[in-house]
Amino acid sequence: MAVYGIADLHLDSTGDKPMDIFGDKWIAHQEKIFNNWKDIILEDDIVLIAGDISWALRLSEAYIDLKKIDELPGQKVISRGNHDYWWSTKSKLEGLDLKTIHFLHNDSYIYNSTVICGARGWAAKDSDEFDSHDEKIFAREINRLNISLSFIKDSTLDKIVMIHYPPFNTEDKAPNEFVEVMKKYNVTKCVYGHLHGEGHRLAVEGSIEGIDFHCISSDYLNFIPKKIIG
Incomplete structure (x- = not known):
């Protein structure tokens, strides 16, 4: 069993959000991701998908993209990104009855000797236009990471955190408060x-x-899942 990671799939079953507006690298990016995935990932591997999975606005629309992921090899752990507007309650997400996907939602996921925790995170406090509203979201996401990590009772497990936003300041790239939480739990x-x-x-x-x-x-990965463990 190996653990891989890839974020920002930005799947779009509607065709309304072509990613190639961000450059030629994004042309046919879904096909690149899926083909590389099938070449690399085995059925007993885990793939961590750290947010921005689908451009869908509603869960019913996102299901089309999530079903495609579900049918790919391996087990998947998915956390929320800033563009996952379709994200819903844990019960509704689990009600989709996807066979190989675990939605990380204020909890953790254990697979063999590895435990995966996480949260969405938020923009760094030194980001442009960071205001009091962002401060509230930042604090809420810190709390969610604490909750997720608090589920771990077995100190022998290898702890991985998946978070959508970089847990670093923008200007000096120093670790921010999210890293302090990770250190507290020996991630x-x-x-x-x-x-x-x-x-x-x-x-x-x-x-x-x-x-x-x-x-x-x-x-950043040239659409190739990156091996994290294994």
Whole structure:
């Protein structure tokens, strides 16, 4: 069993949100992701999808894209991104009856010796136009990460956090409060997405504060799932 990660699939069953407006790299990006996935991922692997899965606005529309993911090899753990407007309650998500997808929603997911936790996260406090409304969302997401990590009772498990927003400041790229929470719970690895195009310059990777960080935005990975463990 190996653990892979890829974020920002930006699937669009309606055809209303073509991603190639962000550059030629995005032409036929869904086919690139799915073909690479099928070439790499085995049935007993786990794939962490850290947000921005579908452009759908309603859960019924997102189901079309989620079903495509469900039919790909491997088990999948999915967390919310800033564009996943279709995201709903845990009961409604589980009511979709998708066989290989676990929705990370204020909880954790254990697979063999690995436990996956996470939250959506939020923009860094030194981001442009960060205001009091953002402060409230930031605090709420910190609480959600705490809740997710608090589910872990077995200290022998390898702890991975998946978060959509980079858990670093924009200006100096220093770890922010989300990393402080990870340290409190002895997290060993963190995957995140959200960064595209010119935003790739803000990516921070490697071992920091004892945690191994990976940027897994799909275009950052050239649409190839990245092996995190295994």
